[in-house]
Amino acid sequence: MASTIRCKLITPEASLLDDEVTYASVPLWDGLIGMTNGGSPLVAKLGMGELRLDFPNLGQAKGGSRFYYVEEGFMKFANNELTILASEALPAENLVESDCAAELRAAETRGVPNDATDKLGEMDKITKARNAARAKLALASSFKHKGI
Template sequence: MSNTASGNLRVVVVTPERAVLDEAAEMVILPMIDGELGVQRGRAPLIGRLGAGELRLNSESGITRWFIDAGFVQVRSNVVTVLTAKAQPASEVTPEMVTAAANEAAALPATNAVERANKAKANDRASGLKRVADKNTSA
């Protein structure tokens, strides 16, 4: 991609259904399981676990925000590849979605290790949605 030669990263977001995003950015901020990670051109190769939350692309045209579910990221040769179960523009995240995700997480049982892990993942997703929705209302 010619944009990577001009000083930008290529950011690709893939869900099981399709590639949702393939854009150039000066910087991308990713929601990792233990905080945020900012990536710029020239970043050393990396593979990491994503947490549910906000993905931000900083480019000449401004900041583009997305909600992404947990998954994985690979950074290599100025290409950031995000593999996630779900990705949608942050502007589409509503308070109703947050409430539904929180209720769904609360309703899950937690009587064994697998159920506790699934409940924790659902709670993380609800928290990530809430952070994105809160920014939508404050913007």
């Protein structure tokens, strides 16, 4: 498969994917990057958001795309092999829109405790939780229209 790359998606709990893909859209800390066959070697820090993997058509099996919510970690691309090490990775089909909406409501009502010794650190945690909940909700909402 000359036009594919090997993609591995790994978390501390499990290896979620080890397959051939034609394209990967990876959320980095500073924006999205697209990875295809023949790309230059790269090591980069992950951000949080939607990971999109496009699969090739194989014989009568039609290709398609799979989506994951990923958060924190690193990616490495070399020799047409993409390895994504994420602290969290959730398949889009496992995200429930109502649960994601509840997570966002909870994150938005959370405030910095008055007795917090590191108020900026606490605010960073709250901001991260809000951004993660927004990203999960957006993926859950769009996935129900895409399917797998």
